[in-house]
Amino acid sequence: MGNDISAETLAVQIGHFTDAQNGAIVPPVAPSTTFARDAEGKLPAGLRYSRYGNPTVILAEQTLAKLEGGKEARLFASGLAACAAILGTIRAGQHILAPRIMYHGAQDLMRRIAAAHGAELGFFDAADPNGLRAGLRANTAMVWIESPINPTWDVIDIAAAAEAAHAAGAILVIDSSVAPPVTTRPLALGADIVFHSASKYLNGHSDVMAGVLVTNALDARWQDVIETRNLTGGVLGAFEAWLLIRGLRTLFLRFARSSANALAIARHFERHPMVEAVLYPGLESHPGHAVAKRQMTNGFGGMLSIKVRGGFDEAQLVWRSLRVFLSAASLGGVESLAEHRAAVESPNSVVPRNLLRLSAGIESADDLIADLAQALDRLGASRPKA
Numbered sequence: 501m502g503n504d505i506s507a508e509t510l511a512v513q514i515g516h517f518t519d520a521q522n523g524a525i526v527p528p529v530a531p532s533t534t535f536a537r538d539a540e541g542k543l544p545a546g547l548r549y550s551r552y553g554n555p556t557v558i559l560a561e562q563t564l565a566k567l568e569g570g571k572e573a574r575l576f577a578s579g580l581a582a583c584a585a586i587l588g589t590i591r592a593g594q595h596i597l598a599p600r601i602m603y604h605g606a607q608d609l610m611r612r613i614a615a616a617h618g619a620e621l622g623f624f625d626a627a628d629p630n631g632l633r634a635g636l637r638a639n640t641a642m643v644w645i646e647s648p649i650n651p652t653w654d655v656i657d658i659a660a661a662a663e664a665a666h667a668a669g670a671i672l673v674i675d676s677s678v679a680p681p682v683t684t685r686p687l688a689l690g691a692d693i694v695f696h697s698a699s700k701y702l703n704g705h706s707d708v709m710a711g712v713l714v715t716n717a718l719d720a721r722w723q724d725v726i727e728t729r730n731l732t733g734g735v736l737g738a739f740e741a742w743l744l745i746r747g748l749r750t751l752f753l754r755f756a757r758s759s760a761n762a763l764a765i766a767r768h769f770e771r772h773p774m775v776e777a778v779l780y781p782g783l784e785s786h787p788g789h790a791v792a793k794r795q796m797t798n799g800f801g802g803m804l805s806i807k808v809r810g811g812f813d814e815a816q817l818v819w820r821s822l823r824v825f826l827s828a829a830s831l832g833g834v835e836s837l838a839e840h841r842a843a844v845e846s847p848n849s850v851v852p853r854n855l856l857r858l859s860a861g862i863e864s865a866d867d868l869i870a871d872l873a874q875a876l877d878r879l880g881a882s883r884p885k886a
């Protein structure tokens with residue numbers, strides 16, 4: 501971000517007048533896979549082939565690097581392709597430390613890469629404030645965190661995690677998919693690499709798969725990440741990059757509305773008789789609220805979970821009764837989604853059986869609250885009166 505322009509304005513004005521010849525406000529898509537040399541054999545913009553770099557993708561990367569306050573960013577064809585590139589820098593004998601409950605796809609990938617590389621993998625309990633520190637070992641090379649953590653929304657103190665990781669000689673990588681740079685900028689808090697599934701809030705319209713890594717340091721590890729992308733070829737297409745740029749223009753607006761809706765839902769159902777607990781860092785009752793308030797400076801996000809009174813079957817009943825919330829995977833889009841995580845995660849899932857994960861979109865909060873209320877009423881009506 502420049503000194504004279506806010507991140508909010510920067511996001512809205514991405515690439516204005518990139519096409520100076522025509523005065524176009526919106527930047528063009530550059531689908532070309534190859535770039536011609538001039539009469540002296542030089543590449544006019546240093547680009548030679550789109551697997552190594554593409555103008556539309558680079559515009560999106562430069563914007564994301566600025567929004568995160570990082571040195572450079574690289575986009576990938578999905579979030580997990582980006583995860584694979586950074587996890588791939590782990591060497592035999594090194595140890596990765598990650599939360600026991602986290603985005604399950606990234607954890608499955610971590611197990612696979614650790615096994616393939618002869619690395620060790622350890623897990624800590626994110627609900628325990630000393631869990632991370634206690635999990636560090638002499639050979640820990642990478643600490644991986646998420647905050648808030650999917651789908652319990654436990655909060656990890658990013659600055660404290662960075663300090664602990666660095667003291668142990670490890671780098672801190674953070675999956676910040678649910679806390680975009682609207683509200684949290686982990687590099688400023690000491691993280692070394694920020695990862696986002698850009699398929700979520702950054703794009704925000706459930707119509708692009710993309711992942712991004714943003715770095716604080718242009719070191720050997722970053723060179724390895726770039727080489728991995730160049731050679732394994734998991735690059736983002738120019739059209740997807742263009743859609744992502746369009747999505748980013750409304751990131752701040754969308755995130756503010758989703759955060760407001762999630763807070764309204766959380767407050768409304770916190771003491772509902774059919775609800776055992778509402779998990780949302782924006783609630784004063786949440787154990788991570790104080791830390792969240794410090795590191796989420798512009799909204800607590802649209803993600804929350806509701807533990808339904810009862811078990812698996814009761815959660816199923818409520819989930820199946822929802823009409824405005826769509827029953828679908830993913831998060832961070834304009835439409836509200838609900839998932840019964842225990843029903844979709846692998847059999848070794850440790851997520852509470854009665855937990856419904858909600859992604860609050862940008863619809864009317866009243867409609868979302870009414871939908872959840874009628875679904876919970878069905879559960880109430882199905883129970884014998886005490």
Ligand SMILES: *Cc1c(COP(=O)(O)O)cnc(C)c1O
Nearest residue numbers: 578579580603675677697699710
């Ligand atoms: C979706 C998601 C991912 C994976 O990203 P894809 O774009 O689906 O590959 C990783 N972490 C979190 C927190 C996510 O929500």
